[in-house]
Amino acid sequence: MQRYIVIRFIQTVITLLILSIVIFTLVRMSGDPVLLMLPETATEEDYELMKSQLGLNKPVYQQYLIFLFDAVKGDFGKSIRTRKPVILSIKETLPNSIKLVTVAFVIGFALSIPLGIVAAVKKGTVWDNMARVVTGLGQSIPTFWVGLMLLQIFVVWLRILPASGMDTWQHYVMPATCLGIFLMSGVARLLRSSMLDVLDSEFVKMARIKGVRESVVIWKHALRNSLLSVVSFGGMYIAIMVTGAILVETVFAWPGFGRLAYAAIVNQDFPLIQGVVLTAGAVVMSANFFTDILYAYLDPRIRVQV
Amino acid sequence: MRKTASILALVISLMLLFNTSACFANEPSGELKIGLPTLYDQTFHPIWGTLYRRQYMEPMYDYIIGVDADGKYVSEQSVAYKWERTDDLLTWTFYIRKGIKFHNGDDLTNEDVRYTLEQAATKKNNAGSQSDFMEHIAKVETMAPDKVVVSLKKPWPTFINALTALNGAEGLIQPKKYIEEKGDDYFMSHPVGSGPYKFFEWKEGVHVKFVAQDTHWRVGTPKYKYLTFQLMPEEGSRDAALRVGELDIISVGMDRSKRLKKDGFVLQEKKDGLYVGLMWIQQFQSDFPINNKKVREALVYAIDKKTIVDYILAGSGRVVGTATSMFTWAIEYKPYPHTPYDPEKAKQLLTEAGFPKGFTMYLYSFVTKLPETKLINEAIASYWEAVGVKTKLLEMDYSAFKPVWTKKAEPPGPAAFILAWPNRPVYSWRHMYASDALYSHTKDPVMDQLIGDFESETSSEGYIEGARKIMDYVLENAYATGICTTHELHAMSKDVPVWEMGKGVGSYRWEYIGK
Amino acid sequence: MGDNMSELLNVKNLKTYFFTKYGTVKAVDGVSFKVDKGETFGIVGESGCGKSITALSIMRLVPDPPGRIVGGEIVLEGEDILKISDNEMRKVRGKKISMILQDPMTSLNPVFTIGIQLEEAIKIHQGLKGRSLRERAIELLEMVQISSAAVRYKNWPHQLSGGMRQRVIGAISVSSEPRLLIADEPTTALDATIQVQFLRLLRELQEKTGVGLVFITHDFGIIARMCQRAAVMYAGRIVETGSVRDLFDNPSHPYTAALMRSLPKLEEKVERLASIEGQPPPLNDDIQGCRFAERCTVAEHQCRLSYPDETEISDGHFVSCWKF
Numbered sequence A: 001m002q003r004y005i006v007i008r009f010i011q012t013v014i015t016l017l018i019l020s021i022v023i024f025t026l027v028r029m030s031g032d033p034v035l036l037m038l039p040e041t042a043t044e045e046d047y048e049l050m051k052s053q054l055g056l057n058k059p060v061y062q063q064y065l066i067f068l069f070d071a072v073k074g075d076f077g078k079s080i081r082t083r084k085p086v087i088l089s090i091k092e093t094l095p096n097s098i099k100l101v102t103v104a105f106v107i108g109f110a111l112s113i114p115l116g117i118v119a120a121v122k123k124g125t126v127w128d129n130m131a132r133v134v135t136g137l138g139q140s141i142p143t144f145w146v147g148l149m150l151l152q153i154f155v156v157w158l159r160i161l162p163a164s165g166m167d168t169w170q171h172y173v174m175p176a177t178c179l180g181i182f183l184m185s186g187v188a189r190l191l192r193s194s195m196l197d198v199l200d201s202e203f204v205k206m207a208r209i210k211g212v213r214e215s216v217v218i219w220k221h222a223l224r225n226s227l228l229s230v231v232s233f234g235g236m237y238i239a240i241m242v243t244g245a246i247l248v249e250t251v252f253a254w255p256g257f258g259r260l261a262y263a264a265i266v267n268q269d270f271p272l273i274q275g276v277v278l279t280a281g282a283v284v285m286s287a288n289f290f291t292d293i294l295y296a297y298l299d300p301r302i303r304v305q306v
Numbered sequence B: 001m002r003k004t005a006s007i008l009a010l011v012i013s014l015m016l017l018f019n020t021s022a023c024f025a026n027e028p029s030g031e032l033k034i035g036l037p038t039l040y041d042q043t044f045h046p047i048w049g050t051l052y053r054r055q056y057m058e059p060m061y062d063y064i065i066g067v068d069a070d071g072k073y074v075s076e077q078s079v080a081y082k083w084e085r086t087d088d089l090l091t092w093t094f095y096i097r098k099g100i101k102f103h104n105g106d107d108l109t110n111e112d113v114r115y116t117l118e119q120a121a122t123k124k125n126n127a128g129s130q131s132d133f134m135e136h137i138a139k140v141e142t143m144a145p146d147k148v149v150v151s152l153k154k155p156w157p158t159f160i161n162a163l164t165a166l167n168g169a170e171g172l173i174q175p176k177k178y179i180e181e182k183g184d185d186y187f188m189s190h191p192v193g194s195g196p197y198k199f200f201e202w203k204e205g206v207h208v209k210f211v212a213q214d215t216h217w218r219v220g221t222p223k224y225k226y227l228t229f230q231l232m233p234e235e236g237s238r239d240a241a242l243r244v245g246e247l248d249i250i251s252v253g254m255d256r257s258k259r260l261k262k263d264g265f266v267l268q269e270k271k272d273g274l275y276v277g278l279m280w281i282q283q284f285q286s287d288f289p290i291n292n293k294k295v296r297e298a299l300v301y302a303i304d305k306k307t308i309v310d311y312i313l314a315g316s317g318r319v320v321g322t323a324t325s326m327f328t329w330a331i332e333y334k335p336y337p338h339t340p341y342d343p344e345k346a347k348q349l350l351t352e353a354g355f356p357k358g359f360t361m362y363l364y365s366f367v368t369k370l371p372e373t374k375l376i377n378e379a380i381a382s383y384w385e386a387v388g389v390k391t392k393l394l395e396m397d398y399s400a401f402k403p404v405w406t407k408k409a410e411p412p413g414p415a416a417f418i419l420a421w422p423n424r425p426v427y428s429w430r431h432m433y434a435s436d437a438l439y440s441h442t443k444d445p446v447m448d449q450l451i452g453d454f455e456s457e458t459s460s461e462g463y464i465e466g467a468r469k470i471m472d473y474v475l476e477n478a479y480a481t482g483i484c485t486t487h488e489l490h491a492m493s494k495d496v497p498v499w500e501m502g503k504g505v506g507s508y509r510w511e512y513i514g515k
Numbered sequence C: 001m002g003d004n005m006s007e008l009l010n011v012k013n014l015k016t017y018f019f020t021k022y023g024t025v026k027a028v029d030g031v032s033f034k035v036d037k038g039e040t041f042g043i044v045g046e047s048g049c050g051k052s053i054t055a056l057s058i059m060r061l062v063p064d065p066p067g068r069i070v071g072g073e074i075v076l077e078g079e080d081i082l083k084i085s086d087n088e089m090r091k092v093r094g095k096k097i098s099m100i101l102q103d104p105m106t107s108l109n110p111v112f113t114i115g116i117q118l119e120e121a122i123k124i125h126q127g128l129k130g131r132s133l134r135e136r137a138i139e140l141l142e143m144v145q146i147s148s149a150a151v152r153y154k155n156w157p158h159q160l161s162g163g164m165r166q167r168v169i170g171a172i173s174v175s176s177e178p179r180l181l182i183a184d185e186p187t188t189a190l191d192a193t194i195q196v197q198f199l200r201l202l203r204e205l206q207e208k209t210g211v212g213l214v215f216i217t218h219d220f221g222i223i224a225r226m227c228q229r230a231a232v233m234y235a236g237r238i239v240e241t242g243s244v245r246d247l248f249d250n251p252s253h254p255y256t257a258a259l260m261r262s263l264p265k266l267e268e269k270v271e272r273l274a275s276i277e278g279q280p281p282p283l284n285d286d287i288q289g290c291r292f293a294e295r296c297t298v299a300e301h302q303c304r305l306s307y308p309d310e311t312e313i314s315d316g317h318f319v320s321c322w323k324f
Ligand SMILES: Nc1ncnc2c1ncn2[C@@H]1O[C@H](COP(=O)(O)OP(=O)(O)OP(=O)(O)O)[C@@H](O)[C@H]1O
Pocket: C018, C020, C025, C027, C045, C046, C047, C048, C049, C050, C051, C052, C053, C054, C063, C066, C067, C283
């Protein structure tokens, strides 16, 4: 297990290094990197200063090292538009998104596990069809629209939830549900199919032969194995959540990382794009790393070598 | 028992008294929350960044020259309480009001006004009229005790206008000492002005909040203690927030505004507040089909402007014939007929120009003030397709598009764009059409000559005549075309008093609400 | 009736059908047989003839939907277990009847240690806890001849070889000392030497516990080695039942006879019993007559019209064929 963690960790770091090299190369290839990093209003002095900061008069490998160490220190420079240090914007928004995504994950799993199980256990019945409709809708209705519906129902009609902001738990309900629904559909479907496979397996039959209660068969023997394939897609869900977060944060005016990323790209704010991409890369990679460890923890075939 | 009761009564009546007196007390109270689809750059330096930021920046600053809601200069509202000019229009003297203080306690002096004007005439000016200021301003001097003297390189009859809310952000007075001490970068996010509202809080991507001064020389006591501009990109969310009272005023599109009105909200529109026009990108490139006058004409004939107004804008607006804002003072009096919709003629012109099979056009598509811009772009693309010109939409944000416009970044091919901009009363010909100007994609010596003639005019008749000549020339060559004007809409709760939004570009006069 | 004292299981006219979109699959269609206490009864037949479904029917674990037991009785120690509630049946499973599945590689849950899986079975039926539970588990592992059981106890299935896993499954199956153990081709997936070992182990367990054994296989060799009596199944029906001696010396049903002829040597194992020309009929066909008629060399008109009743041709030797 330790060996496995170490190997996966090294792999993660290498992937991040590759990402940094790609970004570094892209910046150098797109003409004058100094111009990318400066606002339209920049002066000659600004230009010269930036040039020496980027180490452009040094050999390429040194330039990369400067870039890398700056990135590790969290120094991505200043936004072209707001002149605010990129790292500050990231520090302000990333935790908001992480909080939102965490709650969304909890909601998503709280919904999808029972849904996936019911659909699999009651395969071919009304329950299964209902679950299919729910997850189908969750996947096909644009998150955006779900958000607006939630707003209409809970804010305008029922008046029990606030429309925007993030100060109290009430503020989390709609955006996290919205994102959670998005997640729920995928997870529930995946869980249903892996659950069906597992329920058909010999060891489930064996458990029943032993006289194990059906509820225990499902929640102990079948679920744990089905979750394995769900967890193995963990990294994918994080990526999906990042996309979902942009939409949800827009609808609910949530000051998150998704919107920062979106703004960085549409504004072509290069220092910000650079910071956002590297941070997103690090977040997704470490999420992947942790899901792999979780997977190994759940699956002794990986954790325990023969 | 009776004693308790009487004390209670006393307390209650005291409280009531206190409450009523608070109502009449002469200080700002409450919070006005305004929901906007974008806060643009979210910076607060008057001229570092797009001038649209004035939508939230304005209450924090004072203009060198103040105007009333009708756009008339009012010296009581101006920092320069008096101004004079020589007959050759080359030397302008401003007298600076005493006793105005910046929010950090510094006095506002003629040095600050000088600094403001000098900064406007540098490349740092990104607020719209950079080339005007750089072209004209030769020298700015201060003279004791309160004078600022500006020497111009050539006559500039609309100089005063350029210092007001009617034009751009250049007239907003910047605190010289503070900026020089702290630096421009710091100033961008920690602004200090002299306006009725002080900068209070900026949460990136969330809101900008201002707090009222108890009293201000220009406004008196503002009605609202706090002025908050909430960033809410999604119109549906703004709608919901307005309905439940989380917001008091929202910027809203045509469609929703009708429903909100039915549900008892007040609509406040800036009549003809937006002007929608079409311009070419790098029309001067000789290998682009749009370099050919006939092609440009064809593309203009191909657009059914009336249908755009009637269906996309639900009739809220009118088709225009001018190739620039309606209110351009020089041409306002003459109704320009608009180019009719004539697809057959368009096809014929394309054939004559040697493009019977059409070619590929690019249409930059971005939304600034008019939510329907995207639909208009799609409509134009389909009109062009109908006459055989393949049209690709390039979706992006205004900030990403701006370098294409100003820095002349290479487009993927012949391109055009629609801009919905505030319908402003004065327009700089130079900066739109002169060969070397920031926003110009025209390179035509005749045009340069016309602009030069216009700028050296000193009589106002000559000035009007010059402007008309330019406009005629632009239309004749299809260097640009107007589509329509439309009303800029806000919906607000009944509790907010209606006020005059004024005629300035991106000027909303929030600080005058309830005044 | 006096026989009833020694009778453990009596399956009468069992019918298990699958209701699929391609029609009703009559996987088990009127199967009857008896097993005595402590006896080993073999069921032999071609792949797909319904052996496993018969076994699962006895466990009442036929996947439903699409399968359902549509008729018959399964009398275990005098009680028809088709009539008891699901919950009572659950208590019967593992406790009175147990089963060993074909594939030891997939019959253990990969995410739990074998100790946990073994204890689970003991806990349910014997209510042991803590140390005594653990001791019993280790004792069972020792009983199935797993060396250093106390260590193995903590292993996950993937750490054990196939033979060891099958022995663990054996231990789980006999942990509550069931009356009846169904072994559905328990050795098919094992190497030849391991097979012999496991069969020996089963025999020993049977001697120790006196459990009645239903042994399902394709392999006549194993039938000869393990069983006292056996039944030959064909297309969802039992065609011949009798003592192993009867079947080998006097195979009476044309199908059994054909099988015996196709065996090169008695002791040799054959993978498939398909050396008879033709194929068994699809089980969703509605066949009135004898199901073997199409492949039978001596079939007559009568054979295709209706199914022959079971005839006792000698003591305890039953055949379903119009010849008798
Ligand atoms: N879930 C199911 N749905 C439909 N038909 C089924 C299902 N399970 C089994 N059957 C049918 O029941 C018949 C008997 O299957 P069974 O598994 O009992 O065969 P078997 O004799 O054990 O064969 P093998 O020797 O290959 O294990 C098969 O031919 C198959 O068509």
